[in-house]
Amino acid sequence: MVREDTPLSRFAAVDTRAPDDAREAIGRIFCPHFLNPVGPSAGSFHARHHTVQQIDYSVNFVAYGSTVEIDPGELSRFFLLQLPIRGSAKVRCGTVATDVEACVRGSILSPTLGTRMTWNEGCEKLIVLLRREAVETQFEVLTHERMRTIEFDTGVDLTGPAGSAIWQHAQLMLGAAEAAGGMPDAYRMLLRDGLTTLLLSSLASSVASAFQRPAPSAGPVAVRRAQDFMAANAEWAISMAEIAAASGVSLRSLQDAYRKSRGVTLGEGLLSLRLERFRAALVARDGMPSVSAAAFVAGFGHLGRAAAAYRERYGETPFETLRRRM
Template sequence: MTTLLSERSRIFEQADAHAVSEYVNQHVGSHCIRLPPRGRPQASIKHRTFSSLDLCRISYGARVQVTSPALETIYHLQILLSGHCRSSSRGEERIYTPGEILLINPDDPVDLTYSADCEKFIVKLPVRLLENACLDQHWLLPRQGIRFDSERRDLAGLDGFVQLLGLICHEAESCAEPEIQTLYERIVASKLLGLLASNVQRVCPEAESAGGFEAVRQFIEAHLHDEIGVEQLREVARVSERSLYLLFERHVGLSPRDYVRQRKLERVHALLQLPGARSVTEVALDHGFVHLGRFSETYRKRFGELPSHTWRRQRQGAARSG
């Protein structure tokens, strides 16, 4: 199989399983583990952050049960490299073996039991990455969010996908430029939407509707620093208010106000990751977020961390590279 993270990405080797679990909680997803009552299993983990993706290769060295209420803001793509995994979710139980893929949706409760000889590779993807990929393809974004089907999948049916992940691991370990990282993460999201069954309707909007929405979308992108009202958008689209809401529902599954707020949040998120980004307060106020406490909570729900954490990580990365 293609190399998915080398020794250069090693974080822990033959370490305490609870220490590895705590690292996973911080970087890959909140969870709880249950280990055998006897023995001291030796766990290992490799990890890299690549743009908004997290890449992780992990083994616990003992039979372990991993549980979590739901991942909320992220998808987990897991590839079983060795051993086996039993998944119990929503009354269904499945056994996964090497070469098979398990994809966990953000609202799925997690109850996974891994064998002692199990090693897995995990890709953590934020919700907004899949949503943006859906919109880039001009597909209809489901109102309840993108959900992948729970069917069994093996790597043999995913043409070139593992090779793509191997290339991404190599780029992550080679410290690729941010622009390259962003390009690759978009390719991963598009590949997943194209290869795996989901509730996304892969239909192209009618030409007239596409033109109307595209004009509104471009107006929003050009005025993210401004207050954008429904009346302004109605005038740009040249439709009634009711038709405007239907237009947004058809194309993005959101109300005009929710879509504008989402795009403002995504712009703030992108700016906070740039080298030399200004303070969180300045960037937030520039985009109309005057209630900073409410903004921070909305940001956390959207991206899985506080804006100050995004900004601090960028500063730490700049200091290391400098």
């Protein structure tokens, strides 16, 4: 029986007690792999896989019930961020093995490294699959360097600042996935780019040195181009990569120059533009008929967070602003 708190329970793709069926079905979602229940708990094998496909990534819940050995070899097409929410496992990616445990340590699998895992009885994981091309593109956007093979160290410490940020960001991605089609592309793209940036800039990897060097400086022209691009496109699904491309410099350089020039981050600058449009749509005599309509027209993907940011900026809720117009 599925618990009420099981993530993505409305999006079950696999629910079987037959290892062969699980191997085939989960292999179609991720990649072909060996899957074998082992040990005394083998009789309690129960494979569950819930999944929601997003833009260049998917959010997944996976559990096997019993202890299982899994050997997918090289993933090839994607990275897998695995965050245990119950239980423990041993994960080997390349030559590095790590013990993972709920709330303590996760793992990230790189597509060019062979992987083998043992999930212990009762282990359940939240897994974010990131398309390899999306991660590599974000690396080029952030650094303006030619793409290199990206291989992460296996373990992800969830108790430190970086791991805590990754965990919290994964929860936002889970929330957006639970909402299914209720989130616009702009928000889902921001979630994708936010996670890839966190992983690339904070975890040990083959490209970590590119983020340890100071970003090349960008001048006021780049900042002005970025601001103009955001002003012209704030209501659309634009990514940080597109803003950097419009500015003509790397995303890291732009982020640094924007913060120094305007005293806020690039993301905060985009948020400010959207809040201004949000308010304008609420106060205009012929404006939007509802708060949700005004929020989405302004480019917001999540009404709750939009309303919280609006109240912090203007000292009243969007509903109070709209009520005055009505």
